[in-house]
Every structure is written in structure tokens, then in C-alpha cells.
Amino acid sequence: MEEPRESTRNPAARVVASGPFKTIVLGAILVGAILVGLETVPSVRDSFGGALVAMDRVVLAIFLVEVVLKIAAEGRRPWRYFADPWNIFDFSVTAICLLPLHAQFAQVLRLGRVARSLRLVTALPRLQLIVGALLRSLPSFGWITLLLFTLLYAYSVMGVFLFGENDPARFGSLWSSMLTMFSVLTLEGWFDTMRDQMVGLPQDDGSAVVASPIVAPLYFVSFILSGTMIFLNLLVGVIVNSMSEMPGGESDVAERGTSAERGTSAGRGTSAGRGTSAERGTSAPTSDAPRATTSPLPSLHAPGAEQAHVTLLIERLARMEAMLEDLQAELRRRGDSDRAG
DSSP states (O other): HHHHHHHHOHHHHHHHSSSSHHHHHHHHHHHHHHHHHHHTTTTHHHHHHHHHHHHHHHHHHHHHHHHHHHHHTTOOOGGGGGHHHHHHHHHHHHHHHOOOOOGGGGHHHHHHHHHHHHHHHHHHHHHHHHHHHHHHHHHHHHHHHHHHHHHHHHHHHHHHHHHHHTOHHHHHHHHHHHHHHHHHHHTTHHHHHHHHHHHHHOTTTTTOOOTTTTTTHHHHHHIIIIIIIIIHHHHHHHHHHHHHHHHTHHHHHHHHHHHHHHHHHHHOOOHHHHHHHHHOOOOTTTSSSHHHHOOOOOOOOOOTHHHHHHHHHHHHHHHHHHHHHHHHHEEEHHHHHHHHO
């Protein structure tokens, strides 16, 4: 409990967590991105060069103040600032822009200024979620890419055997065949390539045209279906699965919201049931049993504790629902007996 109290007493931590500060940083990122784009227009650069430089220095000053405040917000342990990879990225970009580089290193400075626009990812949590999902998908991307390369290699070899004599420019060698099939994979001009193999191309030496009216459509259509449609869906599925597994994802937020709503409604129902039984002078005989056997909720900071937390909440809600049904049955029975008497 000491760390939260220290952070709440730290003025730098309050400033960093405030909404206006985040808005100012986000505005500086957007203005910096616009300035870099305006500098690519020669007429704007010649007419407003001094104003662009001054505004760029203001943006850089805001970034520097942000870094200093975030480090100061860590209190007596400023090295914790570098525990976050996004903070390392922000610090690196700001440091590159502050380096006293000479003319021969002007390209490095320009690249650093362009990288400042990428800080938009660090300013928006939803973008961080998407980038994190992409990074978590990299291992699966590697296996999918290996499978796609195997398919591309197999079709390229077949292309050399099937169409090398008719179209040596596209299928004369394995390398040219792989480049052709890669362009087909992007769906760029694939129909023209297929048509040339279907009707055949005139040969320079005057030999007969080699046409493949049946093999060519089967070859290209099967490659497009397997290489483009299937693998594209695989990539999308991997990304969606990674986003659903990310902490703070849509499914996680929805699950927490549903659990909270159920807990609130169950709590209200239990309070109402207890009030009714107290007014009639009755008490549910089984109401104390679940309370005595209920285990405390685990800490959410423990590994895998969130799933256990949800499971325990569901069990408690089920017990509360059973208690309410028993109370309602008891009240109905007593009401019937009173009316009969």
C-alpha cells in the first residue's frame, strides 16, 4: 500500500495521469506529424521555414518535459520508467531528436523526427493493444510464412515444367517463376499471365505455339485459392486470436462488465430477500450454510487468478439464486397456510 500513497502524493504522477496533460501530448504528436509532412513540400518549406522550425522546437520541448515528468513520477525509483517498452521507445525518439548531429547525419535526425509520429501508438491504449497483438502473432506468422513459401516453391517448380517453354520470360527459371507467382499472389495482373499460358505466346524462332487451355486455369485458380484466400484468412484468424488473448481486450472487458452486472443484480436480490424474511419474522434455514463455506476471492495479481475469480463469482451467484428460490417457496407456503387458516 505504500507505493499507491507515494504516487498519489507525487505531483509529477498527478500531472502525468491528468487528462489535460495527455491531451497536450497527443496534440504535440499530431502537430509534429503534420510538420514533418509539410517540410516535404518545397513551396511551404521556402515560405514558412522559420515558423516550421520554431513549432518543431516547441513540440520537442513538450516531449522532453513529458519524459522528465514520467521519470519524476516514479519517485525514488526512476529506473522503473524504463521497465515499460513504450517508455523506452519514447525516450529513444526524443534522445535522437536532441542529439547535436552534424550535416552528414541529417538523415538520422530526419528519421528521428519521422519516428515521432509513431508515438501516436504510445498515446492511444487501443493502438497499443493492436500493436501488442501483432507482436504476439509474430511466432505464428513465421510458421504461416514458412508454409506459404513451401506452397510458392512447389508451384514455381511446376510453373517451370509447365510453362517454361511457352513463356521463358516469366517461367524460364526457378527465380523468375517464383517472382511471377509472388506477383500472382498479390492478385496483380494474374489474369493476363494466365491468359498468356492458355492461348500461348508467339515464339521468336517461329516454332509452334504452346498453349495450355485446361492446365493453366487449374494451375492459377488453385494457387490463388490456396495461397491468397486460405492464408489471408489464417493471418486474420491469428491476429484476432491474439487480440482476444491480450489483457484488456474486448472479450476481457466484456467478461468483466458482465460479471459486475451479475454481481450487482444478485446483491440487490439477496438484500430484498433478506428484508422480506425479516418483516415476516422468518429466516431461511440454509442462508448461513453457503456463507460459511464460501472461500475468499483470490487476489487478481496472482497468476491465473482472474479466471478463478470469475469462477468463484459464478458459484456464489448460483448459491444466491438457490437461496432466493428457497425463500420464495417458503413465503408462498406460509401465505397459503395463512389464507387457509
